[in-house]
Every structure is written in structure tokens, then in C-alpha cells.
Amino acid sequence: MTPPVTLEAYLDARRAEVEAALAHALPPAPDCPAIVGEAMRYSLDAGGKRLRPILCLAAADAVAGQRGTDPAEAHALALPAACALELIHTYSLVHDDLPAMDNDTMRRGKPTLHVVAGEGMAILAGDGLLTEAFALLAREPVSEDPAVISRRLQVVGVIATAAGGTGMVGGQALDLAMDPQGSGPGASIDAAALRAMHARKTGALITAAAVAGAVIAGGDASAVAAIRRCGERFGLAFQIVDDVLDVEATSADLGKTAGKDAAAGKPTYPALYGLAESKQMARACIDDAATDLRAAGFGDTRLLDIGRWIVDRTH
Numbered sequence: 001m002t003p004p005v006t007l008e009a010y011l012d013a014r015r016a017e018v019e020a021a022l023a024h025a026l027p028p029a030p031d032c033p034a035i036v037g038e039a040m041r042y043s044l045d046a047g048g049k050r051l052r053p054i055l056c057l058a059a060a061d062a063v064a065g066q067r068g069t070d071p072a073e074a075h076a077l078a079l080p081a082a083c084a085l086e087l088i089h090t091y092s093l094v095h096d097d098l099p100a101m102d103n104d105t106m107r108r109g110k111p112t113l114h115v116v117a118g119e120g121m122a123i124l125a126g127d128g129l130l131t132e133a134f135a136l137l138a139r140e141p142v143s144e145d146p147a148v149i150s151r152r153l154q155v156v157g158v159i160a161t162a163a164g165g166t167g168m169v170g171g172q173a174l175d176l177a178m179d180p181q182g183s184g185p186g187a188s189i190d191a192a193a194l195r196a197m198h199a200r201k202t203g204a205l206i207t208a209a210a211v212a213g214a215v216i217a218g219g220d221a222s223a224v225a226a227i228r229r230c231g232e233r234f235g236l237a238f239q240i241v242d243d244v245l246d247v248e249a250t251s252a253d254l255g256k257t258a259g260k261d262a263a264a265g266k267p268t269y270p271a272l273y274g275l276a277e278s279k280q281m282a283r284a285c286i287d288d289a290a291t292d293l294r295a296a297g298f299g300d301t302r303l304l305d306i307g308r309w310i311v312d313r314t315h
């Protein structure tokens with residue numbers, strides 16, 4: 001496999017791999033009733049950057065480079081985890097947009113799922129996406145090799161921990177309990193609490209993407225630890241940039257309602273630190289990750305470029 005030259009070509013190639021695999025990631029009708037299968041597909045096929053799956057594949061690439069194994073084989077091993085991460089991410093967006101949570105009407109440039117299919121179907125589609133993610137992780141990558149089977153099990157644990165109460169669900173619960181305009185227990189939140197909430201809500205799944213790719217490609221403990229630290233920094237940078245874009249970008253750019261955080265009086269990085277310092281903080285996360293990756297022998301990998309993509313993105 002000839003490595004693509006530009007980051008754009010690399011991202012396009014990985015995205016195409018992910019899209020092709022996602023096309024087969026959900027059970028077809030009539031095994032799965034079309035009414036809920038189509039609802040799942042509506043949100044999954046609505047686009048999105050596919051950041052988490054691409055990060056997972058890039059981490060697998062980095063480990064393959066270090067171990068001298070075939071990158072195409074590493075991709076084949078990592079693709080199920082990459083797809084599962086996108087299924088879980090999509091479920092979280094569907095549920096986050098529900099009236100009981102963020103109550104949003106636009107996502108990925110389209111009306112949100114509950115708007116087109118109703119709340120009940122949106123809840124079920126989210127449940128379905130989450131559950132199918134773990135079905136996929138349980139059955140793939142198909143292998144008789146005990147080492148691969150053991151890594152597959154490890155990946156299930158990594159992703160479940162990131163998606164569950166200690167990760168995304170826990171973070172979303174803390175977010176939901178926040179009451180910026182009120183005087184209850186969630187009324188005030190300082191910088192440390194904001195960071196801790198985001199580390200769970202957004203950071204955990206991004207970190208898990210990097211870790212899952214490294215684990216399934218056969219990374220040793222020190223490689224996995226280095227890639228985990230990178231994922232944590234990428235997760236924080238991603239959230240800071242998300243907050244900045246909520247202020248600076250338009251709804252058309254974002255494909256979702258812009259300016260909602262400020263309108264709700266939510267504590268955000270720009271609200272706490274200002275726009276310029278927030279941007280500087282995001283860049284510092286990526287610079288620290290790059291320094292750390294270089295020290296761990298991953299200096300010449302796409303992971304560094306993905307960090308730049310996270311901070312330079314416009315949507």
C-alpha cells in the first residue's frame with residue numbers, strides 16, 4: 001500500500017474505508033424492522049467528520065509502523081472498533097438532541113431524528129446504534145488467533161468504559177445537572193469541574209478511539225500509554241475548539257445550531273478564558289501531544305497531523 005501524501009488524501013482514504021465498513025455494520029431488514037433500521041441509518045449516513053474512527057485507524061497505523069507490521073492488516077483489525085465508535089458517537093448525538101436533553105432540531109445539516117421520526121423512534125434508534133456497536137465488537141475482527149481474540153476483548157472493555165457511567169454517560173449526566181441560571185447544586189462550575197465534565201462527556205470516547213486502535217494493532221503497554229495520553233490531549237483540544245466554534249462559526253458551517261451554549265449561559269472555555277486564550281490552550285494541547293508522541297517514537301505518524309486537523313477544523 002502506497003501511503004497517501006497529503007493529510008487530506010489520508011483522511012479521505014480512511015473516511016472511505018470507514019464509510020464502506022459502516023454500510024455493513026447494521027443488521028438488514030427484515031432481521032431488523034425497517035422502521036427502526038431506517039431511523040438508525042438516517043443519523044449514521046447523515047455525514048459527520050468520522051473523527052473517532054479515523055483516529056482509531058491512525059493509532060493502529062502508528063503501532064503498525066512501530067512494529068513493522070502491514071498497515072493494511074492493522075486497518076482490517078481496527079475497522080470494527082472504528083465503526084463501533086461511530087455507532088456509539090451517533091447514538092450519543094441522537095439522544096443528546098432529544099427534547100429531554102439539548103432539544104435541538106438540526107444535526108449534521110439535517111433535521112434531527114426525533115423531528116423526522118418522533119421521539120420514541122429516536123430513543124430506540126439510539127438504543128439500537130449503541131447495542132449494535134457492541135454486537136460488532138463481539139464478533140469482529142474474526143480471528144482464530146488467541147492474541148487477536150484477547151485484544152478484541154480488551155477493546156470491548158476500553159470502549160464500554162468510555163461510553164458508560166465513568167465516561168460519556170457520566171459526563172452527560174453532570175452536564176444535564178448543571179443549572180447555570182439557577183442556585184442549586186449544579187449552579188456554579190469552575191474550570192476544573194468543567195474540564196472534568198468534558199473529559200468524560202467528549203474526551204473519553206476520543207481517547208478510547210486512540211487506545212482501541214493501538215490495542216487491536218498489538219501495541220505494547222508503553223505504546224498504548226503514549227497513545228492514550230495523546231488521545232486525552234486531543235479530546236481536550238477537540239472540546240475547546242468545539243466551544244470556540246459554537247461562538248465563531250455559523251449554524252450552516254456547523255450543521256447544527258450555533259451559539260446555543262452562550263444563549264443557555266453554559267460555562268464554556270471562551271466564557272471562562274476568552275476566545276484568544278481558549279485557542280491558545282487548544283494549540284498547547286496539540287503541541288504537548290506532539291512532543292510526547294515524538295518522545296515515544298511516534299513522531300513520524302499521522303497522529304500528529306490529526307491533532308492539527310482537530311485545532312484547525314472549521315466545523
Ligand code: GRG
Nearest residue numbers: 048049050051092095096108168169172202242
Ligand atoms: C446522550 C449519553 C449521551 C451523551 C451525549 C456527545 C454528547 C454526549 C453530546 C453531544 C453534544 C455536543 C455537541 C458535545 C460537544 C462535542 C461533540 C461531541 C460534538 C460533535 O462531535 P463531532 O464534531 O460531530 O465529531 P460529527 O457530526 O462531525 O461526527
